[in-house]
Amino acid sequence: MGAGHRNILIAGAGATGLAAAIELARRGFRPRIIDSDVGPVPLSESRALGINARTLTLLSPSRAADAIQQEAYRIDRFRVRAGKKVLFEIDPSKIDGRFPAIQVLAQGRTERLLLGKLSDYEVEPEWQTVLESVTGTMDRPHVTLRRADGSREEIDLDILIGADGAHSIVRKAAGIGFPGEEIEEAFYLADYRYPQPIDPRYVEISLFNPGIVGRIPVSGDSVRYLSTLPDFESRIAHPVPGGELVWAANFRIHFRHVARMSKGNVFLAGDAAHIHSPAGARGMNLGIEDACWLAYLISEGREQDYADLRMPAVKTVLKQTYGLTRLVTMHHPVATGLRNFFAPLLIRVPGFARRFLRSVAGYDTPPPVWIDGAQ
Numbered sequence: 290m291g292a293g294h295r296n297i298l299i300a301g302a303g304a305t306g307l308a309a310a311i312e313l314a315r316r317g318f319r320p321r322i323i324d325s326d327v328g329p330v331p332l333s334e335s336r337a338l339g340i341n342a343r344t345l346t347l348l349s350p351s352r353a354a355d356a357i358q359q360e361a362y363r364i365d366r367f368r369v370r371a372g373k374k375v376l377f378e379i380d381p382s383k384i385d386g387r388f389p390a391i392q393v394l395a396q397g398r399t400e401r402l403l404l405g406k407l408s409d410y411e412v413e414p415e416w417q418t419v420l421e422s423v424t425g426t427m428d429r430p431h432v433t434l435r436r437a438d439g440s441r442e443e444i445d446l447d448i449l450i451g452a453d454g455a456h457s458i459v460r461k462a463a464g465i466g467f468p469g470e471e472i473e474e475a476f477y478l479a480d481y482r483y484p485q486p487i488d489p490r491y492v493e494i495s496l497f498n499p500g501i502v503g504r505i506p507v508s509g510d511s512v513r514y515l516s517t518l519p520d521f522e523s524r525i526a527h528p529v530p531g532g533e534l535v536w537a538a539n540f541r542i543h544f545r546h547v548a549r550m551s552k553g554n555v556f557l558a559g560d561a562a563h564i565h566s567p568a569g570a571r572g573m574n575l576g577i578e579d580a581c582w583l584a585y586l587i588s589e590g591r592e593q594d595y596a597d598l599r600m601p602a603v604k605t606v607l608k609q610t611y612g613l614t615r616l617v618t619m620h621h622p623v624a625t626g627l628r629n630f631f632a633p634l635l636i637r638v639p640g641f642a643r644r645f646l647r648s649v650a651g652y653d654t655p656p657p658v659w660i661d662g663a664q
C-alpha cells in the first residue's frame with residue numbers, strides 16, 4: 290500500500306497537529322487535519338514563546354526551521370537576580386551545534402509559519418470542524434465530524450492522531466486517564482506593548498521572598514511578565530513609559546501525563562498527552578517532538594513503538610519542569626535564602642551550566658534517529 294493510501298486524521302491544528310501534518314506530508318502521506326477553532330491562535334494570546342534547539346532540528350528537513358529562525362529573537366542573556374543583585378547570567382547561544390539553546394517567537398507566529406509550510410505540501414486544515422465522537426474499535430476508529438453549518442461526516446480511519454489539547458476528546462474516547470496533580474500556586478501573566486523598541490535579547494527572572502517576576506521578550510516592542518504574585522504589576526520595571534497591556538491571564542499549573550500515549554491505532558501527542566508548568570519553556574516543544582516521532586514511526590510502519598519510545602522523554606521533561614517550578618514557587622525564607630545562596634555557586638560548578646543549557650535546548654531526550662548528526 291502506498292504511503293498516501295492510509296486514512297489518517299489529525300484532530301487539532303495547534304503546533305503539535307501542524308507539525309504532525311507537515312512531517313507526514315513531506316513523506317508522501319495525505320493526512321486530513323481538522324480544528325474546531327476559526328484559525329490559528331490569535332497573535333496577542335500566544336502562550337508559548339520559547340523555541341528550543343531540538344525543535345529547530347526536528348523542523349529542519351521540512352525547512353520550517355528556516356522560516357522560524359528568520360523571525361525568532363536570539364536570546365544572548367538569561368539572567369537571574371534577587372533584588373538588585375545578579376545571581377548569575379548565562380548565554381543560551383553558548384552551546385554546541387547549529388542552533389542556540391532557545392530563541393523566542395510568539396506561538397501565534399510559529400503556528401502561522403507552520404501553516405505556511407503545510408500549504409507548500411498542499412494540505413490545509415479544515416477549520417471550524419469539530420471531532421464530535423470516536424466510536425468503533427480503537428484499532429479501526431470511526432469518527433464523527435461536525436462543521437460550522439451543522440453538517441456531519443462519518444469516517445473510518447487507519448490512524449487517528451489526537452493533538453486536541455489538554456481537554457482532548459480523543460483521549461477521553463479512548464478511555465485513557467490523565468492522572469497527576471494541580472499545584473497550589475496560581476501563575477499570572479501580562480503582555481505589554483511599548484511605543485518604542487525594547488531589548489528583545491534577554492530573559493530575566495527576579496526572585497522575591499516569596500515569588501518571582503519573569504521578563505520574557507515577545508517581540509521587538511513587547512514584553513511578557515510572568516509571576517507567582519497576584520500584585521506583581523507593581524514590581525514590573527517597565528523599559529520605557531507608555532506600555533499598553535495587550536493580554537493578561539492567570540492560570541493554575543497541572544502536572545499530568547497519560548500512562549500510555551496510544552491505544553490500537555489512536556495516538557496522543559502534545560498537551561493531549563502531557564501538561565506541565567511553563568517553567569523551562571518545554572510544552573509546545575515537547576508536543577512538536579511527539580508529532581515528529583509519530584510521523585517518522587508511521588512512515589516506517591512502526592507506529593506501535595510510539596508509546597514506549599516517547600514515554601521516557603515525557604517523564605524527563607515533567608521531572609525537569611516540576612523541579613524548576615518548585616524552585617520558583619518556594620515560600621519558606623530559609624529555603625529561598627539557601628536557593629539564592631547556592632544558585633550562583635552551582636552555575637560555576639564545571640559541567641553544570643552545560644547540562645542546564647542542554648536541557649533548555651531539549652537535548653535531554655533521545656535524538657531524532659532519522660536526522661543525520663542530530664544531538
Ligand SMILES: Cc1cc2nc3c(=O)[nH]c(=O)nc-3n(C[C@H](O)[C@H](O)[C@H](O)COP(=O)(O)OP(=O)(O)OC[C@H]3O[C@@H](n4cnc5c(N)ncnc54)[C@H](O)[C@@H]3O)c2cc1C
Binds near residue numbers: 301340396458
Ligand atoms: C503561559 C504559558 C506559557 C507557555 N510557554 C511555553 C514556551 O515558552 N514554550 C513551550 O514549548 N511551551 C510553552 N507553553 C505550553 C504550550 O503553549 C502548549 O504546550 C502548546 O500550545 C500545546 O500545543 P498542542 O498543539 O498540543 O495543543 P493546543 O495548542 O491546545 O492545540 C490543540 C488544538 O486542538 C483543537 N481542538 C480541541 N478540541 C478539538 C476537537 N474536539 N475537534 C477539533 N479540534 C479540537 C483546539 O482548537 C486547538 O487548536 C506555555 C503555556 C502557557 C500556559
